Amino acid sequence: MLKFLARRLLYVIPTLVAISFVSFVIIQLPPGDYLTSYIAKLNAQGENVDPALIEGLRIRYGLDDPFIVQYLKWISGIVLHLDFGHSMEWGLPVSALIGERLPLTIALAASSVLFVWLVSLPVGVYTAVRQYSVGDYIATTIGFLGLATPNFLLALVMMWIGFTTFGLSVSQVNPGTLLIAIIVLGTAGTAGLIRILRANLLDELRKPYVVAARAQGLTEGKLLFKYPVRVALNPFFSTIGWLLPSLVGGEVIVSTVLNINTTGPLLLNALLSQDMYLAGSIIMILGVLTVIGTFISDVALAWLDPRVRLGFN
Incomplete structure (x- = not known):
């Protein structure tokens, strides 16, 4: 396990160098x-x-x-x-601009991750245990709608509902708009994880060790959460690598629609104005989040699943 961690840490440095170079190249591509x-x-x-x-x-x-x-x-x-250089459009250091908006961005992404996990875990387990039930069909339908609905459209609909029903204002940041942003950002990820967890858990419930444990008189609840759910949880940790940057990247449109001062609108304006140091720095941060998320997911998987740990040794 220690050799694996050391090897992964050594991979981080050249990966970050490559990310920084590609980030700068992307900004220079437009004429x-x-x-x-x-x-x-x-x-x-x-x-x-x-x-x-x-x-x-x-x-x-x-x-x-x-x-x-x-x-x-x-x-x-x-x-x-x-x-990180100087922003040409704002006339300010890039670190100051990003540092001003990064805390809210991180808080929004972390809250969205928690929302995804808290919703998808119980729903995924329920749909697997109650396969082909009314609740399973309802959750599946809602999941497909969540995957198919664009974030900006869902944000507009929820913003309209919040404005007409609850009197929410999007002219300034408030708990209502932040809650809408968390729900919108977490919808697609929640729908995807529910489907993955359901499929994995259904596969585990049909394996011989589950049948043998049930024949020995182990209660259904204890049997379910001791082994099958633990193994089926692997996708929750393996997806951290893409979940963090996808949330931060997805909030570009959501934050623009909801008028939330995160790094999303800042990146959009920097790309439109070709502010290379500002745009390149934000893109590089997204790449760093991917590397960090992948490393965390690898460590979490090794801790969670003994089969993964044995594969590292």
Whole structure:
């Protein structure tokens, strides 16, 4: 187990380097740069563009430097000084902009994960134990609707219900809008995990060890939660790797619709304006969350399932 953890930690470093490079490449792919978009915006507003100002900004942000030089300046600032660069659009350090919105983003993502687990675990167990019952059909129907409904549409519907029924306002952050965001973000993940847990648990309940334990007189509740449910819980931990970044990435649209000041709308505006340091830093953070989530899920699986632990040795 210790060898496995050490090996996984060694993989983290080159993975993060690759993520940072790919993040910076993605931002550079569209033609032009921030100043191109800035000049086009000024021209559309009928304002004159000062060539000296544009040239000064180009020199200040190093936009004339080769791509590899820009990347090395950015990544060395992050590694040596935790300096993510300067936002061209906001005129502020990227770390300050992200740091202002990151706590709410993390709280929203963590709450959504808890919502997914608290809802999908009991519903998944119930639908497996009561297969083909009325409750199973209802949960399955709701699950398919949750998977099929886009997040932005569900957010709009719930926002309209909250506004007309409960008088919620989306002009400022309040517990009502945060609750709507948690439900919207957790809906697709909940529906998916219910289906996975149901399928895994149905498979475990038909295995010989369950039949033998039931024949020995073990109570149904004790039998269910001691072995089959524990094995069927593997998807809850194995999906942490993609659940964290998908929640943070999914909240881009949800937070924009609900007017919540998280990193989501910040990333969207940075991509539209080609603010490369801000957009690249947020994309890199999403990649880091994926690596961290994958590592946590591997450790949790090794702790939960003895078969996984034996495979590591």
